[in-house]
Amino acid sequence: xxxxxxxxxxxxxxxxxxxxxxxxxxxxxxxxxxxxxxxxxxxxxxxxxxxxxxxxxxxxxxxxxxxxxxxxxxxxxxxxxxxxxxxxxxxxxxxxxxxxxxxxxxxxxxxxxxxxxxxxxxxxxxxxxxxxxxxxxxxxxxxxxxxxxxxxxxxxxxxxxxxxxxxxxxxxxxxxxxxxxxxxxxxxxxxxxxxxxxxxxxxxxxxxxxxxxxxxxxxxxxxxxxxxxxxxxxxxxxxxxxxxxxxxxxxxxxxxxxxxxxxxxxxxxxxxxxxxxxxxxxxxxxxxxxxxxxxxxxxxxxxxxxxxxxxxxxxxxx
Numbered sequence: 574x575x576x577x578x579x580x581x582x583x584x585x586x587x588x589x590x591x592x593x594x595x596x597x598x599x600x601x602x603x604x605x606x607x608x609x610x611x612x613x614x615x616x617x618x619x620x621x622x623x624x625x626x627x628x629x630x631x632x633x634x635x636x637x638x639x640x641x642x643x644x645x646x647x648x649x650x651x652x653x654x655x656x657x658x659x660x661x662x663x664x665x666x667x668x669x670x671x672x673x674x675x676x677x678x679x680x681x682x683x684x685x686x687x688x689x690x691x692x693x694x695x696x697x698x699x700x701x702x703x704x705x706x707x708x709x710x711x712x713x714x715x716x717x718x719x720x721x722x723x724x725x726x727x728x729x730x731x732x733x734x735x736x737x738x739x740x741x742x743x744x745x746x747x748x749x750x751x752x753x754x755x756x757x758x759x760x761x762x763x764x765x766x767x768x769x770x771x772x773x774x775x776x777x778x779x780x781x782x783x784x785x786x787x788x789x790x791x792x793x794x795x796x797x798x799x800x801x802x803x804x805x806x807x808x809x810x811x812x813x814x815x816x817x818x819x820x821x822x823x824x825x826x827x828x829x830x831x832x833x834x835x836x837x838x839x840x841x842x843x844x845x846x847x848x849x850x851x852x853x854x855x856x857x858x859x860x861x862x863x864x865x866x867x868x869x870x871x872x873x874x875x876x877x878x879x880x881x882x883x884x885x886x887x888x889x890x891x
Contacts, residue, residue, distance in 0.1 A: 575633055576618050579611065580747045581739025581769070589615075589734065593622055593630060599732040601704050601713045605720040606736030609772020612716035615736065616685050617641065620649045623712045624679035637679050647677040654688035662696040669703045672711050681710035689717040697724045704730040738769035748774060766824055777820045785817060789824035790845065796861075796889055797848040808886040812878040822869045829862035853891050864888040 576590050592598045602619060604612045621631035621641040631638050640646040650671065654660040668684055676682040686692070692700075704713065704727065713731075717723060720733050738744070745761035748771070752760065755778060766786055767773040777785060788810055795804040811818040831843040835850035836858045850858060868885055 574614060574618060575631065579615060579618065580743050580771075581611075582736050585734045585736060586615075589619070598622060598712070600707045600711060601731040602715070603720050603723065603728065603731045603733045604714065604716045604736060605718065605733065607718060607738070607770065609767075609770040609774075609776070610736040610738055611771060612736060613687055615734070616687065616714045616716050619712065619714050620646075620683040620685055623681050623683035624648050624676075626680065646679070648679040648682040649685065650682070651685040651687065654686070654691040660686060660689060660692040660696055662693075662699050665696045665699045669699070672703055673708050676710065681712065683712045683714060686713065686715045689715045690719075690722050692717075692723070694724065697727050701726055701730070738767075739771065741765040741767075741769045744769045744771050744774055747771065748778075752778065766827065768827065773823055776816070777823065779816070785820035786824055789821050789828060792821070792825065792889070793828050793843075793845040793849070796891060797845045797852070799852070799891060801886070801890060804889060805883070805886040808882045808889070809879075810882075811885065812882040815872065815878065818872055818878065818881070819869070822865060822872065825865050826862075826869070829858075829865050832858045833862060849891070857891065861889065861891075 576586055576593065579586050589598070598619065602616075604615050606612050618631065621633070621638050624637040624641060624646055625631040625635055626637050627633075627635040631641075633642075637646060637648075641649055644651075650668070652659050652664055652668070658664065668686075672682075672684070686700075701724070707713070715723070715731070720728055720735070739747075741761060741764040744764040744767075745757060748760050748764070749755070749757045760774070760778065763777050763786075764774045767777060788807065791810075792804070792807045795807045811821050828843065828846065831841045831846035832849050833855075835841045835843075835846045836855040841847060849861075868881075868888070871884075872881065
């Protein structure tokens with residue numbers, strides 16, 4: 574992918590494209606944004622720029638760019654905070670040592686540190702030492718859901734680029750070319766539910782987005798009705814599969830946001846949100862949103878789905 578193929582966030586991509594053109598890309602970059610906004614994709618574009626040997630970097634066609642597109646370039650080192658020990662202090666110390674070793678074949682080398690949300694303070698402080706006095710020809714690219722999760726000292730020595738989801742129409746236009754087997758209308762509907770977030774839209778489309786949206790609405794209708802048995806019946810349906818349950822919870826997160834808007838007296842397009850907000854205090858609505866967020870975290874563990882669906886019913890009761 575080239576920078577001009579990255580949809581949405583035109584200001585950010587314009588800044589990066591200008592820096593690439595005049596050779597002023599900083600040695601340390603932080604890309605922040607919600608999951609699914611394209612942080613990893615943008616990080617890989619910067620990595621390709623770093624190792625490219627073409628006239629206009631990244632050219633996309635030199636041997637280096639081709640290797641980078643296949644994740645096989647020897648001068649691009651990737652570590653992921655979602656992997657066990659992926660961004661531990663030991664890993665960071667290895668990066669510090671490797672940074673002073675000459676590149677294998679490219680003019681420079683790039684270290685991609687993905688999902689830095691779980692990078693603890695000791696590891697960040699260890700990383701700070703190489704950020705303060707980096708060797709020539711080395712680039713560090715970090716991705717994180719929010720730059721505020723990194724130490725101020727790390728942020729101050731990096732250039733921060735913040736990504737937001739594109740407009741749903743942009744997302745639908747982009748994905749309709751990638752998924753020609755789906756209708757534009759279905760993709761647009763799902764993109765709208767996901768507020769334009771490309772990653773979430775893809776995930777939902779692949780896991781049965783329409784069904785997930787209907788179930789999320791059914792669960793919120795059961796919450797609004799106050800009928801515990803109906804709520805239990807609906808939550809049991811998430812046990813059909815982990816990706817499906819994740820898609821349902823993503824939509825429920827948006828529904829909870831609508832409830833918070835309603836409880837603050839702001840307009841919404843959800844009757845269930847209006848009803849729930851009218852029945853309980855804003856504090857209880859906040860608790861509902863927090864429990865949904867907690868459910869998303871628990872789902873990422875190896876929890877039994879039948880147990881999970883029963884527990885979910887218990888924490889969603891008003």
